[in-house]
Amino acid sequence: MTDPVHFDDRMLSLGLARVSEAAAMASADLIGRGDEKAADQAAVNAMRDQLNMLPIAGRVVIGEGERDEAPMLYIGEEVGTGQGPGVDIALDPLEGTTLTAKAMPNALTVIAMAPRGTLLHAPDVYMDKLAVGPGYPADVVSLEMSPQERVEALAKAKGCKPAEITVCILERPRHQEMIAGVRETGAAIRLITDGDVAGVMHCAESEATGIDMYMGVGGAPEGVLAASALKCMGGQIWGRLQFRNDDERARAEKAGITDLDRAYALDDMATADVIFAATGVTDGSILRGTKRRPGIVETETILMRSKTGSVRRMQYRTPHS
Numbered sequence: 001m002t003d004p005v006h007f008d009d010r011m012l013s014l015g016l017a018r019v020s021e022a023a024a025m026a027s028a029d030l031i032g033r034g035d036e037k038a039a040d041q042a043a044v045n046a047m048r049d050q051l052n053m054l055p056i057a058g059r060v061v062i063g064e065g066e067r068d069e070a071p072m073l074y075i076g077e078e079v080g081t082g083q084g085p086g087v088d089i090a091l092d093p094l095e096g097t098t099l100t101a102k103a104m105p106n107a108l109t110v111i112a113m114a115p116r117g118t119l120l121h122a123p124d125v126y127m128d129k130l131a132v133g134p135g136y137p138a139d140v141v142s143l144e145m146s147p148q149e150r151v152e153a154l155a156k157a158k159g160c161k162p163a164e165i166t167v168c169i170l171e172r173p174r175h176q177e178m179i180a181g182v183r184e185t186g187a188a189i190r191l192i193t194d195g196d197v198a199g200v201m202h203c204a205e206s207e208a209t210g211i212d213m214y215m216g217v218g219g220a221p222e223g224v225l226a227a228s229a230l231k232c233m234g235g236q237i238w239g240r241l242q243f244r245n246d247d248e249r250a251r252a253e254k255a256g257i258t259d260l261d262r263a264y265a266l267d268d269m270a271t272a273d274v275i276f277a278a279t280g281v282t283d284g285s286i287l288r289g290t291k292r293r294p295g296i297v298e299t300e301t302i303l304m305r306s307k308t309g310s311v312r313r314m315q316y317r318t319p320h321s
Contacts, residue, residue, distance in 0.1 A: 032103035043093035056080035062090030086116035106284035112228035127220035134234030147181035200226035204233035227269035232304035
């Protein structure tokens with residue numbers, strides 16, 4: 001593992017923001033065009049080009065799938081100039097390809113960076129996730145609790161009634177029972193169609209977003225990205241890998257995971273300091289979307305460092321033909 005002393009998160013953070021911005025600007029041309037693959041590919045190309053300008057020996061640990069499945073930014077791909085600290089990179093060049101294709105809210109470009117060997121190498125399988133924002137006792141809720149118990153425990157910790165809790169859940173058939181359980185408590189539910197990294201981030205800014213807790217089964221790679229965000233913003237997240245077949249179990253073992261039933265806490269998924277950047281592609285509750293105006297393009301990016309707890313919101317404007 002690279003000595004974290006050599007991971008200069010302050011110097012690398014602005015470069016990471018540029019990576020996220022470039023991907024957002026590239027994919028913004030395809031908002032509302034109905035072509036998910038083209039939007040994703042545009043983001044991938046731009047993100048890869050910018051990453052290769054950074055003075056790092058980077059390795060993608062959360063990416064666009066296995067090498068044979070993705071021509072660019074695949075898991076294990078080496079990026080950067082090769083001159084600089086060894087780092088792990090987790091990324092989603094376009095979180096919300098469907099959201100972008102349909103011009104729906106909350107599409108983002110997302111990337112995190114940490115010292116080499118400190119981000120969980122989560123395989124491309126499902127993960128059962130549970131997250132809350134900052135300010136609560138450790139382990140205030142758990143994956144072992146029922147949805148009803150989670151709502152009641154969080155309400156007790158917050159000093160409010162369960163009916164005053166709002167839970168964010170991906171709208172999927174697999175979550176019907178979970179949704180019913182949450183509603184039994186009287187809590188409100190914010191259903192989202194895609195974008196569970198943004199869904200988890202909402203918990204960290206509950207006063208602004210109105211969301212107190214995230215729960216449900218989504219992608220494991222997104223779980224690591226969400227953990228990286230919460231490590232900077234504050235909050236708690238837990239995840240347990242979910243396997244549908246032996247092929248997925250083999251994929252986890254290939255990634256070095258030996259305990260397939262393990263419940264991962266935040267510091268298990270991101271074990272050292274991390275920097276995180278996300279740029280809005282379409283307008284959302286966290287970030288404004290990328291805008292093209294006559295002669296210019298504008299973006300909004302959130303850039304965070306867990307070492308200092310700093311959270312920057314950056315507006316970028318550049319000439320555009």
